[in-house]
Amino acid sequence: MPTMLEVSGLDHRFGDHQAVREVSFTVETGQLACLVGPSGCGKSTLLRCIAGLIAPSGGTVRLHGDAVTGVPADLAVVFQDYSRSLFPWLSVAGNVEFPLRSAGLSRDERRGRAQEALDWVGLGDVGRKFPWQLSGGMQQRVSIARALASRPALLLMDEPFASVDAQTRFELEDLLRRVQRDQQSTILLVTHDIDESVYLGDRVLVLSPSPASIVADLTIDLPADRDQITTRESARFVALRGEIARLLRSPAQGAAEQDLSERELAEQDLASSLATSADAAGRPTSVTDGRR
Numbered sequence: 001m002p003t004m005l006e007v008s009g010l011d012h013r014f015g016d017h018q019a020v021r022e023v024s025f026t027v028e029t030g031q032l033a034c035l036v037g038p039s040g041c042g043k044s045t046l047l048r049c050i051a052g053l054i055a056p057s058g059g060t061v062r063l064h065g066d067a068v069t070g071v072p073a074d075l076a077v078v079f080q081d082y083s084r085s086l087f088p089w090l091s092v093a094g095n096v097e098f099p100l101r102s103a104g105l106s107r108d109e110r111r112g113r114a115q116e117a118l119d120w121v122g123l124g125d126v127g128r129k130f131p132w133q134l135s136g137g138m139q140q141r142v143s144i145a146r147a148l149a150s151r152p153a154l155l156l157m158d159e160p161f162a163s164v165d166a167q168t169r170f171e172l173e174d175l176l177r178r179v180q181r182d183q184q185s186t187i188l189l190v191t192h193d194i195d196e197s198v199y200l201g202d203r204v205l206v207l208s209p210s211p212a213s214i215v216a217d218l219t220i221d222l223p224a225d226r227d228q229i230t231t232r233e234s235a236r237f238v239a240l241r242g243e244i245a246r247l248l249r250s251p252a253q254g255a256a257e258q259d260l261s262e263r264e265l266a267e268q269d270l271a272s273s274l275a276t277s278a279d280a281a282g283r284p285t286s287v288t289d290g291r292r
């Protein structure tokens, strides 16, 4: 897959305070990557630099090869606070259509696109209502529809489900994964929730405490079809969650524990293969005895 986003050596300072340090990574087209990091580490600052909302102090951001120097036309952002991002005086459909006004589309095209995006998020029949007539979860679905209606090259999401209750959060996570796969969207999502990052991501980039820098880049090798109960109960999910928790607790210690557990696993593999060959040769399997 071609690279959609390329972040190289990104630094950002607010005066004397360094918020982001030497961040480099890429996101491939059609990938859902999560950035997970502790509270206050600089996640939102990093996302705002990527969105072109603030000019970084150093480094570069490229979207499909073009340097980002302001907010690109083909980029959309969904923020945590849906109540402040939707216009209360516009209908739901009007909100979704709004950003399309500057895209040079005819009124019919705008209406068609808005209806299509509302259908994607399961709100095809509430276009005439106003945002304040909807639940919080529905309002956030409207925000997602609005972002997707412009068919952005990259969708950035900053803690998009942090303001809804747990059940709605699960529903929105499933909705996002379904829409992302159906539309082949490229998404970079910021969260402080480890479980959410593992459940949603094809990849999880783990950030250090302030200033934000990348301490690990993990491929989430869970099946593409995920389920809120069985996936979260699976041994692989639990192992990935533990790995990220260790990295967040102490980036250096986490990396050391990761090395150690990888070494232990390698030793275990070696021991069991020796034991197997010993069995096959009919000799005692003492190589594993007393090791654990």
Ligand SMILES: Nc1ncnc2c1ncn2[C@@H]1O[C@H](COP(=O)(O)OP(=O)(O)OP(=O)(O)O)[C@@H](O)[C@H]1O
Residues within 6 Å of the ligand: 014, 017, 019, 037, 038, 039, 040, 041, 042, 043, 044, 045, 046, 192, 210
């Ligand atoms: N406009 C600003 N001016 C000065 N300092 C800022 C500004 N925005 C953020 N900061 C500081 O930069 C650091 C990182 O903030 P940021 O909001 O990016 O972190 P975060 O990881 O998104 O936090 P949270 O998880 O609490 O949302 C914090 O110390 C914050 O106080």
